[in-house]
Amino acid sequence: MEQKLIRNAIQSDKISVLNFCKNTFSWGDYIQDVWDYWLAEGNLLVIEKSYPVGMCHAFFSKNQVWIEGIRIDSNFRRQGLASELVKHVESLAREKQMSFSLMLIDTENTSSLLMAKNLNYQIFQTWNFYSLLPGITRNHKIKFGDLSNYPEISHYVESWRWLVLDNTALFSLSTQNRIIFSDKFGDISIAILTDSQHFDNTLIVTLFSGSQNNTLELISYIQNYGAQKNYKKIQILTKETLSLINNLEYKITFNLMKKLLC
Ligand SMILES: CC(C)(COP(=O)(O)OP(=O)(O)OC[C@H]1O[C@@H](n2cnc3c(N)ncnc32)[C@H](O)[C@@H]1OP(=O)(O)O)[C@@H](O)C(=O)NCCC(=O)NCCS
Known part of the structure; x- marks a missing residue:
């Protein structure tokens, strides 16, 4: 039988991996943009027969592992x-005493969802992705906060990874004024702003929308903040459905899949 091996990727794997990651999705793929970062971060894995035919990246933090960029050469799928x-x-995560494994899968990616379900992952949450164009806006009244009253917010998004929002993260985000909220109109809406580590000038927003008017206030502020700080793109991730105002564009919905490891 042909040998299979899982090993850490090396720089020279890049060409062969990118060869099968060109047209993964209808819009292409993003692996070419993150490969160097992921290689530098470590835990970039390839699976090879006599050459690499698959890859994924693992990011270990706090009590969880985040699995991203799973790709298998189309000639080697269903094996x-x-x-x-x-x-x-x-x-690897169990060896590091991690409790959870998480991955994000497009709700329309049936093959990947089936794979995850076969491996006993469950849908933990469902998140919508919207894009927003930066632009000058006025009259937005927001406040800066620290979220200490919202223990139900367990994760926030950083570079498209859902990371545990523990006290260290909270402290760092709030001292940088990266947590904003509006509570003028009923239930509070909260947003956490982070910079993408992999894409230039991209602002990533984790949004918890309590009421539409409060959310509008935040979106208006974020749009203006994006323009002032010269962001090219604003990406908003939220569990709620947003009204399509202020150049807000709905993109895609993802399932956040979770598995208990211990
Ligand atoms: C999704 C993907 C990673 C699966 O890779 P794979 O090596 O073919 O998956 P596996 O062979 O481990 O499949 C395990 C199970 O998943 C399910 N599955 C995988 N692909 C499937 C498909 N095309 N149709 C139906 N079920 C599928 C099956 O239940 C399969 O078990 P079975 O073959 O015994 O029936 C691969 O199709 C791929 O690279 N797709 C494009 C990139 C992508 O979508 N990545 C995931 C992003 S979150």
Whole structure:
């Protein structure tokens, strides 16, 4: 039987991996933009037969592992390779005493969702992705906060990873004025602003929308903030459905898949 091996990626794998990651999705792929960052971060894995035929990246933080960028060469699918990569990462995570494994899957990516369900992942939350164009706006009244009264907010998004919002993260975000809220009109809306580490001038917003008017206030502020700070793109992730105002564009919906490891 042909040998399979999972190993850490090296720089020279890039060409062969990018060869099968060109047209992964209808719009292409993003692996070419993150490969160097992920290689530098470590835990970039390839699965090879006599050459790499699959990859994924693992990001260990706090009590969880985040699995991203699972790709299998289309000539080698349905051979259990993606499942082996995921199980390999899970075993690394168990060695590090991590409690959870998480991954984000487009709600329309049936093959990937089936793979995750086969590996006992469950839909933990469903998140909508909207894009917003920066632009000058006026009359937005927001406040800066620290979220200490909102223990139900367990994660925030940083570079498209859902990370644990623990006290260290909270302190860092609030001292940088990266947590904003509006409570003028009924239920509070809260947003956490982070910079993408992988894409230039991209602002990533985790939004918890309590009421539409409060959310409008935040979106108006964020749009203006984006223009003032010269962001090119604003990406908003939220569990709620937003009204399409202020150049807000709905993009896609994702399931956040979670598995308990211990
Ligand atoms: C999704 C993907 C990673 C799966 O890789 P794979 O190596 O083919 O997956 P596996 O062989 O481990 O599949 C495990 C199970 O997932 C399910 N599955 C995987 N692909 C499937 C498909 N095309 N149709 C139906 N079920 C599928 C099956 O239940 C399969 O078990 P089975 O073959 O015994 O029936 C691969 O199709 C791929 O690279 N797709 C494009 C990139 C992508 O969508 N990545 C995930 C982003 S979150």
